[in-house]
């Protein structure tokens with residue numbers, strides 16, 4: 404089988420490997436769609452802890468190729484994969500905070516992932532995805548991360564929402580906020596094409612970061628920071644109204660710090676809440692994708708073969724591009 408292997412820092416190449424041996428309790432999956440994300444670029448550049456050689460890819464799904472006899476999974480089942488594997492037994496796991504599990508590891512980060520014609524996955528990580536457009540399997544994991552942010556925001560409907568950042572997370576949060584009944588949804592980004600896209604997906608208005616600072620300070624009930632840049636994290640605190648919430652979904656550089664005004668946090672009762680990964684939200688993400696009210700096709704900027712991935716990861720994403728989806732085994736391999 405063929406896969407995209409990171410062989411060292413800066414070195415991603417298509418490799419030919421034997422189909423993995425299937426261990427008991429694990430399934431083999433023919434991968435139909437795998438999204439590329441910033442984390443893949445960070446791993447390739449050696450900026451994110453991982454193991455090498457490594458098959459990249461943590462946003463994927465496909466068809467079951469082989470499972471244990473007697474398993475609830477059968478060859479041909481369409482499945483979404485939660486790439487984050489937690490221990491299930493520690494105090495965080497038993498409290499439902501599985502993303503915080505100290506034993507957590509991930510497919511495509513710590514063990515081989517989905518940029519491969521075939522991937523081995525523990526059964527516990529699978530969610531039935533029948534009826535879903537296979538290409539949309541690449542969106543389930545990022546959507547599940549956004550759902551975590553939505554849960555933490557406690558939107559009830561009728562609130563004003565600002566979304567900072569027009570990448571895939573920002574565009575998904577715009578759509579989820581619309582589904583949640585937000586009365587105003589402002590997408591803030593420098594990129595005009597991303598602003599135009601957001602207006603077709605449910606944003607009531609859009610603007611640049613400079614315009615937001617000039618006109619929109621202390622305006623929003625909830626601000627979602629989806630860029631992971633210090634400047635926009637600082638801006639998110641300026642945009643929340645008194646009593647408002649800031650949900651931090653973007654991942655800022657580790658170790659970077661920011662001056663904040665504790666006085667403002669106290670007297671304005673601002674709530675600042677981090678949101679990481681997809682703890683127990685994957686199944687709901689599958690359900691939302693299946694139900695069909697999100698426009699995911701509009702977020703697919705390019706469909707790629709495995710052969711194109713190395714060059715794409717080595718270069719900067721195209722201006723305005725949202726999501727690249729790789730189709731490793733668009734035609735499943737013969738058994």
Ligand SMILES: [Zn+2]
Pocket residue numbers: 439440441442461462545
């Ligand atoms: Zn990702």
Ligand SMILES: [Zn+2]
Pocket residue numbers: 489490491492493494495496497504505506507
């Ligand atoms: Zn745990």
